Amino acid sequence: MTTHQPGLEQSAVDGLLQTVSQYLGHDVAPEWRGAAEAAPRHRFLPDRVWLSGDDEVLAACDRECEPERWFAAAYSDVPVVTQVNDGQEPADLSEALPSSSASVPSIVFRMLELLDLAPGMRVLEIGAGTGYNAALLSHRLGDVNVTTIEIDPAVAELARDALKATGYSPTVVCGDGALGWGAQAPYDRVVATCAVRRVPYAWVEQSRPGGVILTPWCDDWTHCGLLRLTVNDDGTATGRYSADSAFMLMRTQRLGLRLFRDVVMDDHVPAESTTALDPWTVADSPIETQFALGHRLGDLWYAWDHDPGVEGVDTRLWVATADGGSWAAVDWDGNDSADHYTVWQHGPRRLWAEVEAAHRWWLDNGRPGPDRLGLTVTPEGQWAWLDDPSNSWSSG
Incomplete structure (x- = not known):
């Protein structure tokens, strides 16, 4: 099987979008369907990826050796690990830990919906990864309105190459996403593809009043959640959570304790x-x-x-x-x-x-779930709250 046949690509994209639509509970919006068709997901995967087996241990999958398995993974609604151990693959793959990946497509499109984008908006993406998300954003908003930042030089270069090969040229920056990218600010939207336990205040500073910050969340007790903040006129940002996403933690916020x-x-x-x-x-x-x-x-x-x-x-x-x-x-x-x-x-x-x-x-308090919980980010720190920002406590 070859993975560049137009009919095969279209069929795979259609199947993936059908799965995503089932997850969302409605059809993928035409503007995002068009983006997915113009930027097929497999074109953003490296030739070597790592997939989880039944024992949940990562195993390498090479496109040349296992083209069917590699291609199937590209169009399954699962994350695909594209780098382990920050690029230093261990001899024993039982010690392989994901350090970069292509996110679950259904979560990708859900986050794109939550951004509530409109033509002309400027977006900063934290974590370029494979470049797939930046391609979808560029298709919708135009290259000039999209900036994506990636901390790993090798990952950033692969994303830049994949974007160029697919016909997109957003600004790709190699740097620390926690610092944002002031050169293109202010942004209407900031979206992270890595989880944070503290929202960097630079993201708030570099957003327009009324702008939205959307980031996966990872406190020290749990490792899932999605936080959507709205930036206020006073330089703060506040918003609520949902609980159905899990992403790798931002590298500069890793705990590292044994x-x-x-x-x-x-x-x-x-x-x-x-x-x-x-x-x-x-x-x-x-x-x-x-x-x-x-x-x-x-x-x-x-x-x-x-x-x-x-x-x-x-x-x-x-x-x-x-x-x-x-x-x-x-x-x-x-x-x-x-x-x-x-x-x-x-x-x-x-x-x-x-x-x-x-x-x-x-x-x-009636066993509150994520929908009753929120966070406010200020220059001095962040404040967790229940039901209303006035009912808050310090969260770092």
């Missing part, structure tokens, strides 16, 4: 207590629950240890701060009728008490 290298030390002497709060209630619960807890907890993250090698402990939940300065561990002894759990805590903060308080807050 539990037993950076957080839990042999000389720590933790305080012991007990809790009636089931650890699975807060860390293995529906995503809407975890999203609300992460929104409230701010800088806490967790990790499960299902074989801690500790006598009398079947499963342990670890909780730690983003700076690694405090930690807690909650133990389950394997007894299905357990109504109390042993808690160990170390550091200046009592993290499990914070988790318990967040869970009580969630219950007391």
Whole structure:
């Protein structure tokens, strides 16, 4: 099979758009259908990609060796990993971690809809990736109105080449997306294709009043969400979340902590207590629950240890701060009728008490989901809120 046959391309694009329409609940708008047809997704994929198998371990897929599989991946409604380990592919692919990808097409088109674009608008894209999203934007708005920024030089070059080969020439910048790109500001829209745990204020500064910032969200507790902010006249931006997207975290905001290298030390002497709060209630619960807890907890993250090698402990939940300065561990002894759990805590903060308080807050406020939660970004920091910006607390 060859992947450049016009009929095959058109059929593949039509099939993908049908899948996207089913996800959206309506037909893809004509302007975006035209963009997808003019910029077929496979033309933006490198010859070597990485696909997940049944065991969720990434495996390389080379276009030359597996053309059918490669082409099928290009037109499936799934993410396609285009780089691992920041370009340093490990000898053992079990250690391969995605560092750049082609996003899930249904999420791509949903985000394009949420941007609510109009002719003449200027857009800054954070994370060029393959260049596919920039091509869709350029088709709709014109090259002159689209700027895309990519932190990885190799990825930026591949995006630039793919765009040129497909007939598009938006401004492609190699740089730190957290800084935006002031040379083309102000923008009517800023859209990120990577997740952030803090919204860079540069994005607000470089947007027009009334402009929209759309970014995937990733707090330390959960790793999904989509945040849509509107820029206000006073230099702030505020908006709400939805929960159905997951993207790689912006490279300059990666946490980089390892539990037993950076957080839990042999000389720590933790305080012991007990809790009636089931650890699975807060860390293995529906995503809407975890999203609300992460929104409230701010800088806490967790990790499960299902074989801690500790006598009398079947499963342990670890909780730690983003700076690694405090930690807690909650133990389950394997007894299905357990109504109390042993808690160990170390550091200046009592993290499990914070988790318990967040869970009580969630219950007391009617178990809010993402649609009731929002964020306000100011020059001084960002403020999380419930229902209304006036009901807020500091979020970094």
